Amino acid sequence: MKFDIPAGARHILQTLNGAGFEAYLVGGCVRDLLRGVEPHDWDICTSALPEETEGCFAGQRIIETGLKHGTVTVLVEGEPYEITTYRTEGPYSDSRRPDYVRFVPELTEDLARRDFTMNAIAMDLDGNLRDPFGGADDIKAGLIRCVGKPDQRFQEDGLRVMRALRFAAVFGYEIEKCTARAVHENRAMLDRVAAERINAELRKLLVGQSIGDILRQYPDVFCQFWPQLGPLVTLEQHNPWHCWGCWEHTIRAVEAAPADVTLRLAMLLHDVGKPACKSTDEQGIDHFYGHPAVSAQMANEMLRALKFDNKTRERVALLVERHDAQPPPRSQVIRRWLNRLGPEAFFQLLEIKRADSMGQDPEKVRDRLAELDEIRAKAEQILAEKQCLTLKDLAVDGRDVIAAGIEPGPEVGRVLNGLLERVLNGEIPNERKTLLAAIHKT
Ligand code: ATP
Ligand code: MG
Secondary structure: OOOOOHHHHHHHHHHHHHHHOOOEEOOHHHHHHHHOOOOOEEEEOOOOHHHHHHHHHHOOOOOOOHHHOOEEEEEOOOEEEEEEOOEOOOOOOOOOOOOOOOEOOOOOOOOOOOOOHHHOOOOOOOOOOOOOOOOOHHHHHHHEOOOOOHHHHHHHOOHHHHHHHHHHHHHHHEEEEHHHHHHHHHHHHHHHHHHHHHHHHHHHHHHHOOHHHHHHOOHHHHHHHHHHHHHHHHOOOOOOOEEHHHHHHHHHHHHHHHOOOOHHHHHHHHHOOHHOOOOOOOOOOEEEEOHHHHHHHHHHHHHHOOOOOHHHHHHHHHHHHHHHOOOOOOOHHHHHHHHHHHHHHHHHHHHHHHHHHHHHHHHHHHHHHHHHHHHHHHHHHHHOOOOOOOOOHOOOOOOHHHHHOOOOOOOHHHEEEEEEEHOOOOOOOOOOHHHHHHHOOO
Protein backbone atom coordinates (compact mmCIF):
# COMPACT_ATOMS: atom_id res chain seq x y z
CA MET A 1 0.00 0.00 0.00
CA LYS A 2 1.22 3.52 -0.83
CA PHE A 3 1.10 6.19 1.84
CA ASP A 4 1.47 9.91 1.77
CA ILE A 5 5.01 10.49 3.02
CA PRO A 6 6.42 14.03 3.10
CA ALA A 7 9.25 14.91 0.72
CA GLY A 8 11.67 15.55 3.61
CA ALA A 9 11.27 12.04 5.02
CA ARG A 10 11.58 10.57 1.51
CA HIS A 11 14.75 12.52 0.91
CA ILE A 12 16.27 11.21 4.15
CA LEU A 13 15.39 7.56 3.51
CA GLN A 14 16.65 7.78 -0.08
CA THR A 15 19.90 9.45 0.96
CA LEU A 16 20.63 6.80 3.61
CA ASN A 17 19.67 3.95 1.26
CA GLY A 18 21.79 5.49 -1.50
CA ALA A 19 24.80 5.43 0.86
CA GLY A 20 24.24 1.72 1.43
CA PHE A 21 22.46 1.88 4.81
CA GLU A 22 19.13 0.47 5.84
CA ALA A 23 16.59 3.12 6.80
CA TYR A 24 12.91 2.93 7.74
CA LEU A 25 10.10 5.03 9.06
CA VAL A 26 9.34 3.71 12.54
CA GLY A 27 7.24 4.12 15.66
CA GLY A 28 4.35 6.55 16.02
CA CYS A 29 4.29 7.66 12.36
CA VAL A 30 3.94 4.13 10.98
CA ARG A 31 1.30 3.33 13.58
CA ASP A 32 -0.66 6.45 12.68
CA LEU A 33 -0.43 5.78 8.92
CA LEU A 34 -1.85 2.30 9.52
CA ARG A 35 -4.58 3.79 11.70
CA GLY A 36 -5.44 6.15 8.88
CA VAL A 37 -4.43 9.22 10.89
CA GLU A 38 -1.94 11.84 9.75
CA PRO A 39 1.33 11.47 11.74
CA HIS A 40 2.52 14.52 13.69
CA ASP A 41 6.19 13.66 13.33
CA TRP A 42 8.31 11.31 11.26
CA ASP A 43 10.89 9.21 13.10
CA ILE A 44 13.45 7.28 11.13
CA CYS A 45 15.66 4.39 12.21
CA THR A 46 18.78 3.31 10.38
CA SER A 47 21.67 0.87 10.40
CA ALA A 48 24.04 3.84 9.96
CA LEU A 49 26.02 4.90 13.03
CA PRO A 50 25.40 8.50 14.13
CA GLU A 51 28.63 9.77 12.57
CA GLU A 52 27.76 7.97 9.33
CA THR A 53 24.34 9.60 9.37
CA GLU A 54 25.97 12.98 9.89
CA GLY A 55 28.27 12.22 6.96
CA CYS A 56 25.26 11.57 4.74
CA PHE A 57 23.78 14.97 5.55
CA ALA A 58 26.93 17.08 5.60
CA GLY A 59 26.02 20.55 4.44
CA GLN A 60 22.47 20.25 5.79
CA ARG A 61 21.31 21.65 9.08
CA ILE A 62 21.88 19.10 11.80
CA ILE A 63 20.96 19.19 15.51
CA GLU A 64 23.19 16.99 17.64
CA THR A 65 21.38 17.10 20.99
CA GLY A 66 20.38 13.43 20.94
CA LEU A 67 23.73 12.16 19.72
CA LYS A 68 24.60 10.29 22.92
CA HIS A 69 21.48 8.17 22.42
CA GLY A 70 22.13 7.68 18.73
CA THR A 71 19.81 10.37 17.41
CA VAL A 72 20.76 12.86 14.73
CA THR A 73 18.12 15.44 13.90
CA VAL A 74 18.20 16.73 10.35
CA LEU A 75 16.25 19.81 9.30
CA VAL A 76 14.72 19.63 5.85
CA GLU A 77 12.95 22.81 4.85
CA GLY A 78 12.65 23.77 8.49
CA GLU A 79 11.08 20.42 9.48
CA PRO A 80 13.08 18.36 11.99
CA TYR A 81 13.47 14.64 11.35
CA GLU A 82 14.94 12.40 14.05
CA ILE A 83 17.21 9.71 12.66
CA THR A 84 18.15 7.09 15.25
CA THR A 85 20.69 4.30 14.89
CA TYR A 86 19.29 0.81 15.61
CA ARG A 87 19.74 0.38 19.34
CA THR A 88 18.70 -1.41 22.47
CA GLU A 89 18.44 0.48 25.69
CA GLY A 90 19.18 0.17 29.38
CA PRO A 91 16.62 0.94 32.12
CA TYR A 92 15.04 4.38 32.32
CA SER A 93 15.68 5.01 36.05
CA ASP A 94 13.39 8.00 36.19
CA SER A 95 14.61 10.27 33.46
CA ARG A 96 13.18 10.98 30.03
CA ARG A 97 15.88 8.96 28.32
CA PRO A 98 17.28 5.49 29.00
CA ASP A 99 20.36 5.36 31.21
CA TYR A 100 22.48 4.06 28.34
CA VAL A 101 22.00 2.69 24.83
CA ARG A 102 23.86 0.12 22.78
CA PHE A 103 23.89 0.19 19.01
CA VAL A 104 22.85 -3.04 17.33
CA PRO A 105 23.14 -4.25 13.73
CA GLU A 106 19.59 -5.61 13.33
CA LEU A 107 16.32 -3.74 12.86
CA THR A 108 14.46 -6.47 14.75
CA GLU A 109 16.51 -5.85 17.86
CA ASP A 110 15.64 -2.16 17.68
CA LEU A 111 11.95 -2.93 17.28
CA ALA A 112 12.10 -5.32 20.24
CA ARG A 113 13.01 -2.51 22.68
CA ARG A 114 9.83 -0.59 21.83
CA ASP A 115 6.87 -0.67 24.18
CA PHE A 116 3.82 -1.91 22.27
CA THR A 117 3.43 -3.95 19.10
CA MET A 118 1.68 -1.08 17.32
CA ASN A 119 4.74 1.11 18.03
CA ALA A 120 7.22 -1.53 16.87
CA ILE A 121 6.59 -1.51 13.12
CA ALA A 122 9.03 -0.23 10.49
CA MET A 123 8.06 0.77 6.97
CA ASP A 124 10.06 1.48 3.83
CA LEU A 125 9.24 4.05 1.16
CA ASP A 126 7.14 1.57 -0.80
CA GLY A 127 4.94 0.91 2.18
CA ASN A 128 6.45 -2.52 2.89
CA LEU A 129 6.26 -3.34 6.58
CA ARG A 130 8.78 -4.96 8.89
CA ASP A 131 6.47 -6.09 11.63
CA PRO A 132 7.94 -9.00 13.62
CA PHE A 133 5.51 -8.63 16.56
CA GLY A 134 2.23 -8.48 14.67
CA GLY A 135 1.59 -4.79 15.32
CA ALA A 136 -0.44 -4.27 12.16
CA ASP A 137 -2.90 -6.99 13.20
CA ASP A 138 -3.18 -5.48 16.67
CA ILE A 139 -3.94 -2.09 15.16
CA LYS A 140 -6.69 -3.67 13.05
CA ALA A 141 -8.10 -5.32 16.16
CA GLY A 142 -7.68 -2.13 18.22
CA LEU A 143 -5.43 -3.85 20.75
CA ILE A 144 -2.58 -2.57 22.86
CA ARG A 145 -0.13 -5.37 23.50
CA CYS A 146 3.36 -5.30 24.94
CA VAL A 147 6.29 -6.37 22.81
CA GLY A 148 7.65 -9.40 24.69
CA LYS A 149 6.77 -10.25 28.29
CA PRO A 150 4.48 -7.56 29.73
CA ASP A 151 5.78 -7.84 33.31
CA GLN A 152 9.34 -7.40 32.19
CA ARG A 153 8.52 -4.49 29.91
CA PHE A 154 6.68 -2.56 32.65
CA GLN A 155 9.49 -3.30 35.08
CA GLU A 156 12.07 -1.84 32.70
CA ASP A 157 10.19 1.44 32.53
CA GLY A 158 7.16 2.13 34.72
CA LEU A 159 6.03 4.95 32.46
CA ARG A 160 4.79 2.30 30.03
CA VAL A 161 1.91 1.71 32.48
CA MET A 162 0.76 5.24 31.76
CA ARG A 163 1.50 4.98 28.06
CA ALA A 164 -0.71 1.88 27.80
CA LEU A 165 -3.59 3.77 29.42
CA ARG A 166 -2.93 6.87 27.38
CA PHE A 167 -2.97 5.09 24.01
CA ALA A 168 -6.06 3.13 25.06
CA ALA A 169 -7.89 6.33 26.00
CA VAL A 170 -6.81 8.39 23.01
CA PHE A 171 -7.35 5.72 20.35
CA GLY A 172 -10.29 4.02 22.04
CA TYR A 173 -8.37 0.71 21.96
CA GLU A 174 -8.59 -2.23 24.38
CA ILE A 175 -5.58 -3.28 26.37
CA GLU A 176 -4.93 -6.96 25.63
CA LYS A 177 -5.62 -9.27 28.59
CA CYS A 178 -2.08 -10.24 29.61
CA THR A 179 -0.87 -6.68 29.12
CA ALA A 180 -3.82 -5.37 31.15
CA ARG A 181 -3.08 -7.76 34.01
CA ALA A 182 0.55 -6.64 33.96
CA VAL A 183 -0.55 -2.98 34.04
CA HIS A 184 -2.40 -3.63 37.30
CA GLU A 185 0.33 -5.77 38.80
CA ASN A 186 3.18 -3.43 37.96
CA ARG A 187 1.52 -0.13 38.73
CA ALA A 188 3.89 0.42 41.68
CA MET A 189 6.67 0.88 39.12
CA LEU A 190 5.19 4.36 38.66
CA ASP A 191 6.71 5.29 42.02
CA ARG A 192 10.08 5.37 40.31
CA VAL A 193 9.00 7.51 37.38
CA ALA A 194 9.68 11.24 37.35
CA ALA A 195 6.54 13.31 37.98
CA GLU A 196 7.14 15.26 34.75
CA ARG A 197 6.91 12.09 32.66
CA ILE A 198 3.68 10.98 34.37
CA ASN A 199 2.31 14.47 33.91
CA ALA A 200 2.96 14.47 30.16
CA GLU A 201 1.10 11.17 29.71
CA LEU A 202 -1.73 12.12 32.08
CA ARG A 203 -2.48 15.29 30.12
CA LYS A 204 -2.98 13.30 26.93
CA LEU A 205 -4.86 10.54 28.71
CA LEU A 206 -7.36 12.95 30.27
CA VAL A 207 -8.50 14.32 26.93
CA GLY A 208 -8.73 10.88 25.32
CA GLN A 209 -12.07 9.66 23.98
CA SER A 210 -12.27 6.68 26.38
CA ILE A 211 -11.02 8.38 29.52
CA GLY A 212 -14.17 7.20 31.31
CA ASP A 213 -13.56 3.51 30.61
CA ILE A 214 -9.92 3.84 31.64
CA LEU A 215 -10.90 5.48 34.95
CA ARG A 216 -13.43 2.68 35.47
CA GLN A 217 -11.02 -0.13 34.67
CA TYR A 218 -7.79 1.22 36.18
CA PRO A 219 -8.58 3.29 39.29
CA ASP A 220 -5.68 1.51 41.00
CA VAL A 221 -3.22 3.08 38.55
CA PHE A 222 -4.51 6.59 39.24
CA CYS A 223 -4.36 5.91 42.97
CA GLN A 224 -0.74 4.93 42.58
CA PHE A 225 0.40 8.46 41.80
CA TRP A 226 -2.54 10.13 43.55
CA PRO A 227 -3.29 8.01 46.65
CA GLN A 228 -5.75 10.72 47.72
CA LEU A 229 -8.18 9.25 45.17
CA GLY A 230 -8.36 5.95 47.06
CA PRO A 231 -11.18 6.83 49.51
CA LEU A 232 -13.19 8.46 46.69
CA VAL A 233 -13.10 5.30 44.57
CA THR A 234 -14.95 3.32 47.25
CA LEU A 235 -17.18 6.08 48.64
CA GLU A 236 -20.93 5.42 48.59
CA GLN A 237 -23.28 8.39 48.73
CA HIS A 238 -26.85 8.09 49.93
CA ASN A 239 -28.26 11.36 48.73
CA PRO A 240 -31.34 12.14 46.60
CA TRP A 241 -29.23 13.95 43.98
CA HIS A 242 -27.01 11.00 43.34
CA CYS A 243 -27.88 7.70 41.78
CA TRP A 244 -24.25 6.54 41.57
CA GLY A 245 -21.32 6.12 43.92
CA CYS A 246 -18.79 8.90 44.07
CA TRP A 247 -16.29 7.36 41.68
CA GLU A 248 -18.90 6.60 39.00
CA HIS A 249 -20.25 10.13 39.44
CA THR A 250 -16.73 11.52 39.03
CA ILE A 251 -16.18 9.43 35.90
CA ARG A 252 -19.44 10.59 34.33
CA ALA A 253 -18.58 14.19 35.13
CA VAL A 254 -15.13 13.82 33.55
CA GLU A 255 -16.70 12.30 30.43
CA ALA A 256 -19.24 15.10 30.21
CA ALA A 257 -16.59 17.83 30.42
CA PRO A 258 -15.11 19.21 27.18
CA ALA A 259 -11.80 17.59 26.16
CA ASP A 260 -9.61 20.17 27.86
CA VAL A 261 -6.92 19.37 30.44
CA THR A 262 -7.97 22.02 32.96
CA LEU A 263 -11.66 21.12 32.84
CA ARG A 264 -11.05 17.38 32.95
CA LEU A 265 -8.69 17.77 35.92
CA ALA A 266 -11.26 19.91 37.69
CA MET A 267 -13.89 17.21 37.19
CA LEU A 268 -11.57 14.40 38.24
CA LEU A 269 -10.70 16.19 41.48
CA HIS A 270 -13.87 18.15 42.26
CA ASP A 271 -15.15 15.71 44.90
CA VAL A 272 -11.84 14.36 46.16
CA GLY A 273 -12.51 15.99 49.55
CA LYS A 274 -15.88 14.27 49.99
CA PRO A 275 -14.66 11.26 52.00
CA ALA A 276 -13.13 13.60 54.58
CA CYS A 277 -16.35 15.65 54.84
CA LYS A 278 -18.95 12.89 55.00
CA SER A 279 -21.67 12.91 57.64
CA THR A 280 -24.97 11.00 57.76
CA ASP A 281 -28.17 12.53 59.17
CA GLU A 282 -31.01 10.77 61.06
CA GLN A 283 -32.80 10.00 57.80
CA GLY A 284 -29.72 8.17 56.57
CA ILE A 285 -28.92 10.83 54.02
CA ASP A 286 -25.23 11.58 53.47
CA HIS A 287 -23.92 15.12 53.49
CA PHE A 288 -20.52 16.45 52.54
CA TYR A 289 -20.49 19.91 54.08
CA GLY A 290 -17.50 22.00 53.10
CA HIS A 291 -16.21 19.52 50.56
CA PRO A 292 -15.51 22.04 47.76
CA ALA A 293 -12.91 23.89 49.85
CA VAL A 294 -11.34 20.64 51.07
CA SER A 295 -11.31 19.27 47.53
CA ALA A 296 -9.71 22.46 46.25
CA GLN A 297 -6.93 22.23 48.77
CA MET A 298 -6.32 18.57 48.00
CA ALA A 299 -6.38 19.25 44.26
CA ASN A 300 -3.80 21.95 44.77
CA GLU A 301 -1.48 19.53 46.55
CA MET A 302 -2.06 16.72 44.06
CA LEU A 303 -1.32 18.96 41.08
CA ARG A 304 1.74 20.36 42.78
CA ALA A 305 3.05 16.85 43.45
CA LEU A 306 2.67 16.00 39.78
CA LYS A 307 4.47 19.22 38.76
CA PHE A 308 1.57 20.83 36.94
CA ASP A 309 2.26 24.42 35.91
CA ASN A 310 1.01 27.15 38.25
CA LYS A 311 -1.62 28.42 35.85
CA THR A 312 -3.29 25.03 35.48
CA ARG A 313 -2.97 24.25 39.18
CA GLU A 314 -4.46 27.53 40.34
CA ARG A 315 -7.28 27.46 37.84
CA VAL A 316 -8.25 23.89 38.67
CA ALA A 317 -8.22 24.71 42.40
CA LEU A 318 -10.44 27.75 41.77
CA LEU A 319 -12.94 25.76 39.71
CA VAL A 320 -13.05 22.95 42.25
CA GLU A 321 -13.57 25.40 45.08
CA ARG A 322 -16.48 27.06 43.30
CA HIS A 323 -18.02 24.01 41.68
CA ASP A 324 -21.02 23.97 44.03
CA ALA A 325 -21.73 27.70 43.96
CA GLN A 326 -24.14 28.99 41.39
CA PRO A 327 -25.08 32.60 40.77
CA PRO A 328 -28.81 33.17 40.34
CA PRO A 329 -29.51 34.11 36.71
CA ARG A 330 -29.70 37.84 37.43
CA SER A 331 -27.54 40.31 35.55
CA GLN A 332 -26.21 42.18 38.57
CA VAL A 333 -24.98 38.94 40.16
CA ILE A 334 -23.51 37.67 36.91
CA ARG A 335 -21.63 40.95 36.48
CA ARG A 336 -20.14 40.51 39.94
CA TRP A 337 -19.04 36.98 39.11
CA LEU A 338 -17.55 38.12 35.83
CA ASN A 339 -15.75 40.86 37.73
CA ARG A 340 -14.35 38.49 40.34
CA LEU A 341 -13.45 35.52 38.15
CA GLY A 342 -12.83 37.10 34.76
CA PRO A 343 -14.75 35.83 31.71
CA GLU A 344 -12.49 32.84 31.01
CA ALA A 345 -12.77 31.28 34.47
CA PHE A 346 -16.46 32.18 34.62
CA PHE A 347 -17.32 30.26 31.47
CA GLN A 348 -15.09 27.38 32.59
CA LEU A 349 -17.06 27.29 35.82
CA LEU A 350 -20.31 27.03 33.87
CA GLU A 351 -18.79 24.14 31.90
CA ILE A 352 -17.80 22.20 35.00
CA LYS A 353 -21.13 22.88 36.68
CA ARG A 354 -22.85 21.46 33.63
CA ALA A 355 -20.54 18.43 33.59
CA ASP A 356 -21.06 17.90 37.33
CA SER A 357 -24.84 17.89 36.79
CA MET A 358 -24.50 15.42 33.93
CA GLY A 359 -22.98 13.04 36.46
CA GLN A 360 -26.13 13.15 38.58
CA ASP A 361 -29.64 11.80 38.30
CA PRO A 362 -30.81 13.13 34.87
CA GLU A 363 -34.41 13.52 36.09
CA LYS A 364 -33.35 15.81 38.88
CA VAL A 365 -30.90 18.11 37.13
CA ARG A 366 -33.02 19.30 34.21
CA ASP A 367 -33.94 22.61 35.84
CA ARG A 368 -30.38 23.22 36.93
CA LEU A 369 -29.10 22.72 33.39
CA ALA A 370 -31.72 25.11 32.03
CA GLU A 371 -30.64 27.70 34.56
CA LEU A 372 -26.99 27.30 33.53
CA ASP A 373 -28.01 27.99 29.93
CA GLU A 374 -29.82 31.09 31.05
CA ILE A 375 -26.78 32.31 32.99
CA ARG A 376 -24.53 31.71 30.01
CA ALA A 377 -26.83 33.62 27.66
CA LYS A 378 -26.99 36.57 30.06
CA ALA A 379 -23.21 36.59 30.53
CA GLU A 380 -22.65 36.52 26.78
CA GLN A 381 -25.02 39.43 26.41
CA ILE A 382 -23.23 41.42 29.13
CA LEU A 383 -19.92 40.89 27.35
CA ALA A 384 -21.37 41.60 23.90
CA GLU A 385 -22.75 44.90 25.18
CA LYS A 386 -19.32 45.65 26.65
CA GLN A 387 -20.96 46.45 29.97
CA CYS A 388 -18.74 47.81 32.69
CA LEU A 389 -17.13 44.97 34.65
CA THR A 390 -13.84 46.31 35.99
CA LEU A 391 -12.26 49.58 37.12
CA LYS A 392 -10.72 49.86 33.65
CA ASP A 393 -14.21 49.98 32.12
CA LEU A 394 -15.44 52.68 34.49
CA ALA A 395 -16.26 55.99 32.77
CA VAL A 396 -14.23 57.93 35.37
CA ASP A 397 -10.70 57.36 36.67
CA GLY A 398 -8.45 58.42 39.55
CA ARG A 399 -7.74 61.83 38.07
CA ASP A 400 -11.45 62.61 37.90
CA VAL A 401 -11.88 61.58 41.52
CA ILE A 402 -8.98 63.79 42.64
CA ALA A 403 -10.27 66.67 40.54
CA ALA A 404 -13.56 66.28 42.38
CA GLY A 405 -11.77 67.03 45.63
CA ILE A 406 -10.81 63.64 46.99
CA GLU A 407 -7.42 63.54 48.72
CA PRO A 408 -4.84 61.65 46.59
CA GLY A 409 -4.06 58.29 48.22
CA PRO A 410 -5.98 55.16 49.22
CA GLU A 411 -9.26 57.04 49.43
CA VAL A 412 -9.23 57.41 45.63
CA GLY A 413 -9.25 53.66 45.14
CA ARG A 414 -11.97 53.24 47.72
CA VAL A 415 -14.19 55.73 45.93
CA LEU A 416 -13.57 54.15 42.52
CA ASN A 417 -14.35 50.69 43.85
CA GLY A 418 -17.49 52.04 45.48
CA LEU A 419 -18.61 53.46 42.14
CA LEU A 420 -17.82 50.18 40.38
CA GLU A 421 -19.89 48.25 42.95
CA ARG A 422 -22.88 50.47 42.30
CA VAL A 423 -22.51 50.15 38.53
CA LEU A 424 -22.21 46.36 38.80
CA ASN A 425 -25.31 46.34 40.97
CA GLY A 426 -27.16 48.27 38.33
CA GLU A 427 -27.84 51.13 40.80
CA ILE A 428 -26.28 53.75 38.52
CA PRO A 429 -25.35 53.72 34.84
CA ASN A 430 -21.69 53.82 33.78
CA GLU A 431 -21.92 57.43 32.60
CA ARG A 432 -19.37 60.08 33.37
CA LYS A 433 -21.83 62.71 34.52
CA THR A 434 -23.71 60.39 36.83
CA LEU A 435 -20.50 58.97 38.26
CA LEU A 436 -19.00 62.40 38.93
CA ALA A 437 -22.18 63.39 40.71
CA ALA A 438 -22.06 60.19 42.74
CA ILE A 439 -18.44 60.58 43.91
CA HIS A 440 -19.33 62.26 47.17
CA LYS A 441 -22.12 59.81 47.85
CA THR A 442 -20.06 56.60 47.92
P1 ATP B 1 2.98 10.08 19.95
O1 ATP B 1 1.96 9.98 18.89
O2 ATP B 1 2.46 10.51 21.25
O3 ATP B 1 4.22 10.83 19.53
P2 ATP B 1 4.76 7.88 19.83
O4 ATP B 1 4.50 6.41 19.81
O5 ATP B 1 5.40 8.45 18.64
O6 ATP B 1 3.40 8.57 20.17
P3 ATP B 1 7.00 8.87 21.25
O7 ATP B 1 7.16 9.17 22.69
O8 ATP B 1 7.14 9.94 20.23
O9 ATP B 1 5.59 8.18 21.12
O10 ATP B 1 8.03 7.69 20.95
C1 ATP B 1 8.38 7.24 19.64
C2 ATP B 1 8.55 5.72 19.66
O11 ATP B 1 9.57 5.35 20.61
C3 ATP B 1 7.33 4.96 20.10
O12 ATP B 1 6.45 4.71 19.02
C4 ATP B 1 7.92 3.69 20.64
O13 ATP B 1 8.28 2.82 19.59
C5 ATP B 1 9.19 4.18 21.29
N1 ATP B 1 9.01 4.53 22.72
C6 ATP B 1 8.72 5.74 23.23
N2 ATP B 1 8.66 5.73 24.56
C7 ATP B 1 8.94 4.47 24.91
C8 ATP B 1 9.07 3.81 26.16
N3 ATP B 1 8.86 4.46 27.31
N4 ATP B 1 9.37 2.49 26.14
C9 ATP B 1 9.57 1.84 24.98
N5 ATP B 1 9.46 2.40 23.79
C10 ATP B 1 9.17 3.70 23.73
MG1 MG C 1 6.07 10.53 18.40
